[in-house]
Amino acid sequence: MKNGLKWLFGILVGALFIYLSVREWPLHTLFAGGVHWRGLTLYSDNWSINLTWVVAYFGTLISMHIFRTWRWQPLLAPVTRVGFWKLNRYCAVGFMMVFLLPFRLGELVRPYLVSSERENHIRMSTAMASIFVERTMDGVMVAGLLTLVVVFSTWSGASPVLDRLRAGSFIALAVFTGLITFLAALYIFKERASNLIYRVLAVVNKRLARKIKGMSERFLHGLSMFRTPKHFAWFVVLSSLYWMSNGFGLYILARGFHIHIPVVAAFAMMSAVVVGMMIPNSPANIGSFWYFLVMPLGAYGISPSEPKVVMYSLAVWTIQLIQLSLFGGYFLVRGQVKLGGIFAKVALAESGDSERDLEGVTQ
Numbered sequence: 439m440k441n442g443l444k445w446l447f448g449i450l451v452g453a454l455f456i457y458l459s460v461r462e463w464p465l466h467t468l469f470a471g472g473v474h475w476r477g478l479t480l481y482s483d484n485w486s487i488n489l490t491w492v493v494a495y496f497g498t499l500i501s502m503h504i505f506r507t508w509r510w511q512p513l514l515a516p517v518t519r520v521g522f523w524k525l526n527r528y529c530a531v532g533f534m535m536v537f538l539l540p541f542r543l544g545e546l547v548r549p550y551l552v553s554s555e556r557e558n559h560i561r562m563s564t565a566m567a568s569i570f571v572e573r574t575m576d577g578v579m580v581a582g583l584l585t586l587v588v589v590f591s592t593w594s595g596a597s598p599v600l601d602r603l604r605a606g607s608f609i610a611l612a613v614f615t616g617l618i619t620f621l622a623a624l625y626i627f628k629e630r631a632s633n634l635i636y637r638v639l640a641v642v643n644k645r646l647a648r649k650i651k652g653m654s655e656r657f658l659h660g661l662s663m664f665r666t667p668k669h670f671a672w673f674v675v676l677s678s679l680y681w682m683s684n685g686f687g688l689y690i691l692a693r694g695f696h697i698h699i700p701v702v703a704a705f706a707m708m709s710a711v712v713v714g715m716m717i718p719n720s721p722a723n724i725g726s727f728w729y730f731l732v733m734p735l736g737a738y739g740i741s742p743s744e745p746k747v748v749m750y751s752l753a754v755w756t757i758q759l760i761q762l763s764l765f766g767g768y769f770l771v772r773g774q775v776k777l778g779g780i781f782a783k784v785a786l787a788e789s790g791d792s793e794r795d796l797e798g799v800t801q
Contacts, residue, residue, distance in 0.1 A: 445721070448540025452720025455729045459751075462743040470745075484745035491694025492757065498687030499761045502680055506533065509676035510548070512669040513568040516662035518560045520552060528552050531775045534766030537759065540721045545569055551775065563653045567660025571621060572673075576712065577614030579677060584709035585611050587702055587734075600737045603710065610713045625661040632658065684708050688754065695750040699738055706734040727755050 471483035478489045507522070507529040514520055528551040535544030549565035552558050584607040588600060624631055632655045639647035663670045689704035714730030715723070728751045732742035740747060769775045 444541045444543070448718060448720045451540075451718055451726065452722075452724040455720065455725030457725075459725060459729045463748050464743060464745055468745050468748060482745075485695060485749045486746075487694050487749070487753065491691055492753070495687050495691040495694070495754075495757060496761060498683050498690060499758065502683040502687065503530070503533070503761070503765060505676050505680035505683060509673050509680060510568065510572065512672040512676070513572060513663050514552070514560070514565070515669050516666045517564055517568075517660060518552075518558050520558055524555075525552075527769050527774055530765040531769055532766075534762045537762050538722050541718050545573070561656045563656040564660035567657045568663070571618075571661065571663065574614055574617045574621065575674070575677060576681075577610060577716075578618055579681060580709045580712040581607055581610035581614055583681070583705060584713060587706045587709065603706070603734060603737070606713050607709070610716060613716075621661060622664050625658060625664045628655070628658040628661075681708070691754060691757075692750060695746045695753070697735075697740065697746060697750055699735070699740065703734060703738050706737075707731050710734050722759065723755070728752065731755075 467484050469482050473480065473482050480487050480489065507526050510525055510529065511520065511522065528548050532544065532548035532551065535547040536542065538544065546566075549562045549569055552565050553560050553562040584603065588604045588607055632651050635654050636647045636651040639650055663673065685705040685708045686701070688707055689699070689701050692699055692704060710733050711727060711730045714726055714733075717726070720726055731751050731754060732747055735742050735747060742748075742751075
């Protein structure tokens, strides 16, 4: 029932953003004159795209995948050593699930996969800590970038879009900066934190308090990257390369659709999507991805409802969906990762079972 309600809520979120997006779309002009091929160009009366740009964009998605996978290695390094190609298997499936599942349920997949192989010598709660740091630092970096964009960019006149972006960026930056500071402090004072957790819960149930204290200690152990500046710095460098690939990819595909924007606008779009995903996401990010992606364009004098902009947003979402499904699906089809184990793990985690029970689920 609990999982069913989450899926239902995710679908409702998607339906809301589909409505908010589609109500502005000129549906009658999107395919005016039909859709035609000429050489490598796909076109209609109001938009066109040369597939060379699509190939170039797909190339940036590959570089994004490499940096996104690679950057997990330094986060895990203080706890366990895992080779890149093994991480690639975990991440390909994990990234696909994050995109497809509502409520960010897919974030459980990577910790499950890395902890399910005993030779990695890592518990799921420890692996989850690295994911939590990764997501929080992403929030800091992207919200910080969006803040710089809205503060220093030259906008084409006053725009309510600018007001929404400014408010969203400031709130997101404050939230994520506060979170990463809290995590660092939590690690520094981890003994006191775990003892405090035990004392508070022991008033209610000592057995439960011991179990949660053990899980919290393993989680805090997963924050060990805070005591190894070299690993944390390498994570920041790889994350920067990942986000640069993301932003330049959006710029490249925009040029393919003859949407003339500065590079900074592409990074504003990228940041808006990430900040927009702070809300519970719909399955496959349907609706919300399209809505937040093109929101910043209004501040650059480009209407998000122009046919070429609408087709651009659908193309970005579709190509990303294809790339993630191909990379993750490869390991599923080969049987190197089994979906049944993943969904069993998600179901157990969501139902609140103990970590020992969770780790008893085989891959």
